[in-house]
Amino acid sequence: MTKTNEHPFAQYVRILGKGPTLSRSLTEEETHAAVSMILRGEVEPIQLGAFLCLVRVKTETPEELAGFARAARDSLVLPADPPPVDLDWPSYAGKSRRLPWFLLSALLLADNGVTVFMHGTEGHTAGRLFTGAALEALGVPVARSLDEAAGHLAARRFAYVRLADMSPKLHEIIGLKAVLGLRNPVHTVARMLNPFGAPCQMLGVAHPPYRDAHQKAAALLGQPNLAVFKGEGGEAERRPEKPCEVFTVTDGALASEVWPPFARTTTVRHDDELDAGRLKAVWTGASDDAEAVDVIVATAAVALKLLGRAATHAEAETLAAELWRTRNTVAPAGAA
Incomplete structure (x- = not known):
C-alpha cells in the first residue's frame, strides 16, 4: 500500500510509533477520532494491536484517557429515559x-x-x-x-x-x-x-x-x-x-x-x-x-x-x- 492510499488509521499508529525523538502522545481530539474508528470496526487487527501496545508502553496521558472515554461513551446505547444516578x-x-x-x-x-x-x-x-x-x-x-x-x-x-x-x-x-x-x-x-x-x-x-x-x-x-x-x-x-x-x-x-x-x-x-x-x-x-x-x-x-x-x-x-x-x-x- 502506497502512502497515497494508506489506511486512514495508519496516521495514529505513526504518531505514536515514530521513535524516541519523533513520536508523541495523541491529543484528546486525535484519540477520540482513532478510538471511534476502532469501535466502529474500521481498523485492521494488526493496527489495533499496535495502537494498544504503543499507548500502553508510554502510559496514557490524561488527554488520551479523556479522548478514549468520550469515544467509548459515544458508542454506548443508552435507555431512552434513565433514572438519575448519584x-x-x-x-x-x-x-x-x-x-x-x-x-x-x-x-x-x-x-x-x-x-x-x-x-x-x-x-x-x-x-x-x-x-x-x-x-x-x-x-x-x-x-x-x-x-x-x-x-x-x-x-x-x-x-x-x-x-x-x-x-x-x-x-x-x-x-x-x-x-x-x-x-x-x-x-x-x-x-x-x-x-x-x-x-x-x-x-x-x-x-x-x-x-x-x-x-x-x-x-x-x-x-x-x-x-x-x-x-x-x-x-x-x-x-x-x-x-x-x-x-x-x-x-x-x-x-x-x-x-x-x-x-x-x-x-x-x-x-x-x-x-x-x-x-x-x-x-x-x-x-x-x-x-x-x-x-x-x-x-x-x-x-x-x-x-x-x-x-x-x-x-x-x-x-x-x-x-x-x-x-x-x-x-x-x-x-x-
Missing part, C-alpha cells in the same frame, strides 16, 4: 486477597437514598472473585443490559451490569490481554465510562500514578465530582489500617486529601478462602467480623464525603458507622 462506581479488578466488602458499602448507600450504578468486567484473571458472582451470592440481581439496569436503579437504587453486556466491543478489546500478554488502555478507560452521567464517581486503582491521570482526565471530561485512590486489589475499597490519599475533583476543582487510618488494628488480614457467603452473613449480623466492618464503614465514608453528605473525614466516618449500625439486616436494598 454515584457511578466502577468495579474492574476483582478481588484475590480479601472479599469485596466495598459491595456492602455501596449497598449501604443505596439503602440510605443514594442511587448507585456499578459496572465491571469478570473472568480476566484467574483466582479472583468478581463483582457479579459476589452480588449473586448476596441475592442482588445482575442486569443484562443498560435498559435492565435502569429498571433496577428505579426499583432498588442499585444496579450492576457487566461490560460484556454494556459494550461487547470494549469487552472484546479487554480480552486481548490473553493474546497480547499486556493490559491495554480499555482496562483504564472502562472505569471512566459513567454511562448514566452521575455527578459523582468513585474509582479505585492498583497503581498510584493512575490517580493523577484519572483526576486530570475527569476534569477534562467535565466530571463535577470524583474520588480516586489506590484501593485494595485495585477496587474502590479503602484499606482502613493505613493512610489513604484520595485524589479529588470537587465542583471541578482538583485537590488531594489524606485520610488517616480508621481501623482498630494495623495488621492486614488476607482471606484464605474467598467465600462470598460471608458477605451476606456480615450484612445480616450472623457473622461478627470487626475487620470487615471497618472496611465497609471506611469505604462508605469516602463516598459520603464525595457526595457532600459530610464535610470532614470524621463526620463521614461517624455517619457511615451510624448507617451501618442502623441498617436493615434482613437484606440490602439491592436484593431481590
Whole structure:
C-alpha cells in the first residue's frame, strides 16, 4: 500500500510509533477520532494491536484517557429515559486477597437514598472473585443490559451490569490481554465510562500514578465530582489500617486529601478462602467480623464525603458507622 492510499488509521499508529525523538502522545481530539474508528470496526487487527501496545508502553496521558472515554461513551446505547444516578462506581479488578466488602458499602448507600450504578468486567484473571458472582451470592440481581439496569436503579437504587453486556466491543478489546500478554488502555478507560452521567464517581486503582491521570482526565471530561485512590486489589475499597490519599475533583476543582487510618488494628488480614457467603452473613449480623466492618464503614465514608453528605473525614466516618449500625439486616436494598 502506497502512502497515497494508506489506511486512514495508519496516521495514529505513526504518531505514536515514530521513535524516541519523533513520536508523541495523541491529543484528546486525535484519540477520540482513532478510538471511534476502532469501535466502529474500521481498523485492521494488526493496527489495533499496535495502537494498544504503543499507548500502553508510554502510559496514557490524561488527554488520551479523556479522548478514549468520550469515544467509548459515544458508542454506548443508552435507555431512552434513565433514572438519575448519584454515584457511578466502577468495579474492574476483582478481588484475590480479601472479599469485596466495598459491595456492602455501596449497598449501604443505596439503602440510605443514594442511587448507585456499578459496572465491571469478570473472568480476566484467574483466582479472583468478581463483582457479579459476589452480588449473586448476596441475592442482588445482575442486569443484562443498560435498559435492565435502569429498571433496577428505579426499583432498588442499585444496579450492576457487566461490560460484556454494556459494550461487547470494549469487552472484546479487554480480552486481548490473553493474546497480547499486556493490559491495554480499555482496562483504564472502562472505569471512566459513567454511562448514566452521575455527578459523582468513585474509582479505585492498583497503581498510584493512575490517580493523577484519572483526576486530570475527569476534569477534562467535565466530571463535577470524583474520588480516586489506590484501593485494595485495585477496587474502590479503602484499606482502613493505613493512610489513604484520595485524589479529588470537587465542583471541578482538583485537590488531594489524606485520610488517616480508621481501623482498630494495623495488621492486614488476607482471606484464605474467598467465600462470598460471608458477605451476606456480615450484612445480616450472623457473622461478627470487626475487620470487615471497618472496611465497609471506611469505604462508605469516602463516598459520603464525595457526595457532600459530610464535610470532614470524621463526620463521614461517624455517619457511615451510624448507617451501618442502623441498617436493615434482613437484606440490602439491592436484593431481590
